[in-house]
Amino acid sequence: MMRKFTIFALTATLLFVTALSWVPSTAEASILCFQGCTPGFWKNHPSAWEGYSPETLVGDVFDVPYPELAGDPLLKALNYGGGDDEIGAAMILLRAGVAALLNAAHPDVAYRMPSPEDVIGYVNYALARGNRELMIQRAGYLDYYNNRGCPIGGPSLGREGSR
Numbered sequence: 001m002m003r004k005f006t007i008f009a010l011t012a013t014l015l016f017v018t019a020l021s022w023v024p025s026t027a028e029a030s031i032l033c034f035q036g037c038t039p040g041f042w043k044n045h046p047s048a049w050e051g052y053s054p055e056t057l058v059g060d061v062f063d064v065p066y067p068e069l070a071g072d073p074l075l076k077a078l079n080y081g082g083g084d085d086e087i088g089a090a091m092i093l094l095r096a097g098v099a100a101l102l103n104a105a106h107p108d109v110a111y112r113m114p115s116p117e118d119v120i121g122y123v124n125y126a127l128a129r130g131n132r133e134l135m136i137q138r139a140g141y142l143d144y145y146n147n148r149g150c151p152i153g154g155p156s157l158g159r160e161g162s163r
Helices: 002-021 026-032 039-044 086-105 116-129 132-146
Strands: none
Touching: 039 086, 086 116, 086 132, 116 132
């Protein structure tokens, strides 16, 4: 029994030391470093949108159980403020969700979620449950990745937009 534990401990130590000494190559580093543009960037740069239009309705993309939000265009959702109730939480989630959708759809953004369908499913899951805490939690996760640094821009678009 002691011999198995010793072998396990030595193996674990070796893996830990190897992990500490590993330095990613440039190609590996670019895969490990996710990117994302904020809702403010997308709001201020609709010409950068890929695959979606600012006029596309929120309800045409997401399964929104709130009629007062489903008819809003995606551009308006990027301006949602939120609130203390369930609809306010849905607004916070949709603001982050629309930015995440645009990040995932853009070919020059290495977003955490690889496809718009992944973002849509992630947002729809929380909306369907109607749970305020879950919506806020998921909005926070998306917001974190939406703030990872926007790789698109340049002279014609400028760099990161305001929030």
